[in-house]
Amino acid sequence: MNTQKVDYMLLFRGTTWDKxxxxxxxxxxxTDWYAWFERLKEEGRCLGGHPLQNRGKTVSxxxxxxxxxxxxxxxxxxxxxxxxxxxxxxxxxxxxxxxPGLPYGCEVEVRPVAEMCSVRARAVNDGIITADxxxxxxxxR
Amino acid sequence: MLLSRGEHWDKGLSTEELQQxxxxxxAWFEGLQEQGKVKAGQPLAPEGRMVSxxxxxxxxxxxxxxxxxxxxxxxxxxxxxxxxxxxxxxxPTLDYGIxxxxxxxxEECPVFKRVRDQLALAAA
Numbered sequence: 001m002n003t004q005k006v007d008y009m010l011l012f013r014g015t016t017w018d019k020x021x022x023x024x025x026x027x028x029x030x031t032d033w034y035a036w037f038e039r040l041k042e043e044g045r046c047l048g049g050h051p052l053q054n055r056g057k058t059v060s061x062x063x064x065x066x067x068x069x070x071x072x073x074x075x076x077x078x079x080x081x082x083x084x085x086x087x088x089x090x091x092x093x094x095x096x097x098x099x100p101g102l103p104y105g106c107e108v109e110v111r112p113v114a115e116m117c118s119v120r121a122r123a124v125n126d127g128i129i130t131a132d133x134x135x136x137x138x139x140x141r
Numbered sequence: 142m143l144l145s146r147g148e149h150w151d152k153g154l155s156t157e158e159l160q161q162x163x164x165x166x167x168a169w170f171e172g173l174q175e176q177g178k179v180k181a182g183q184p185l186a187p188e189g190r191m192v193s194x195x196x197x198x199x200x201x202x203x204x205x206x207x208x209x210x211x212x213x214x215x216x217x218x219x220x221x222x223x224x225x226x227x228x229x230x231x232x233p234t235l236d237y238g239i240x241x242x243x244x245x246x247x248e249e250c251p252v253f254k255r256v257r258d259q260l261a262l263a264a265a
Contacts, residue, residue, distance in 0.1 A: 009185060011211065018252050023259045030253040052142060054251055056244040057226050064230035069242060078144065078211075078242075080250070083181075089190070093199055096192040107193040109211075117184035117213060119151045123159055 007113035008092035010082040010099075014075050015054055017104040032100040037082065040095065049082035075105070143215040143229050144242040147208045148187060150234055165233035177218065178228065184213035208240070216246070 018026045040046035054077075056069045086092050089112065096108040114121070151159055173179045187210070191200045219225040222245055229241040 007183075009214070018256070023256045023263070026252060026256040027260065030250055030256065033250070034253075050142075050246045050248070051250040053245040053247050056242060057222065057229075058240055058242055059226060059229040059232075060235065060240040062236050064232075064235050066226055066230070069244075076209075078244070081142075081214075093190050093192060096190070097197040097199070099192070102193065102197055103195045107191060109189060109191055111189040111211070112186040114184040114186040114213075118148065118187045119159075120163060120184075123151070123163070 005085045005087065006089075008084040008086055008089070009111045009113055010049075010084060010092070010096055011078050011109040011111065012080045012082075012099070012101065013078055013107040013109055014101070014105055015077045015079040016075065017101050017106045021104065029100050029104065036098060036100060040082070040084075045084055045086055045091075045095065047083045047085055049080065051080040052078060054079075075107075079106075142244050142246050143217060143225065143232075144211050144244065145213045145215070145232075145234070146211055146240045146242060147238055148210050148212050149207065150237040150239050154237070162233060162237065169231065169233055173215075173217075173228065180216040180218050182213070182215040185211060187212075208238070212239075 018029075021029075037046065037049060058067045058069050059065070060067075082095075084092055084095060086095070089110070092110050092112075096110050099106065099108050102108070116124070151162075154162065170179070170182065187202075189202050191202065192198070193200070217225055217228060219228065222243065225243050225245075229243050232239070232241055235241065
């Protein structure tokens, strides 16, 4: 039996899902969310996760210009993440489908964690660079 | 948490340039590790799924515009936002069009905190 696990990241998108809901409704969703997180951790399927603050900075360009984020509150803004260790993508998607925020407009992006950045992988694949220097990465453990 | 946004930043680079950037990125990452600043950091594969809605629909990417796609993350142990921003500014791929989003990690969900405060206020 193949018990090799793969790492996935769930990115929760949307930081405005609570608009128009009563405090009691919101509390129910968030309580469910915490219970879901704890259960996944107990089952060993989730290794970690955090909410992100609704503020931050964006750094871009050659000079490393710093700007306040455009991501404070929007449908696409990332509000938090879970780090999963699962058998396959189907399991990661099934977990994402349990997200208590989904009925309220929150979206879950399911992304496989890669051994190598896609630019490097492409370059190795094209024979442009060799893969001998393995870029060691560290997962959320 | 640093979120690296943008893909295909290698477009138009020569083999030598690409190799140089890769080496710089590796040296940068290893340097941060040596300083004990990195809790975790990994690239994300360019594919994936999006789950949304009441019916929990599953769709293939794209998730965002190409320049917005999250290509990787770095979970830092920084003293404050300022230090995290300074680390972000030292990332070598900024020169090639990558944008880095710097976001403080929270222990408690901000929505939960807001609603708790509201309920406490209502009870008072």
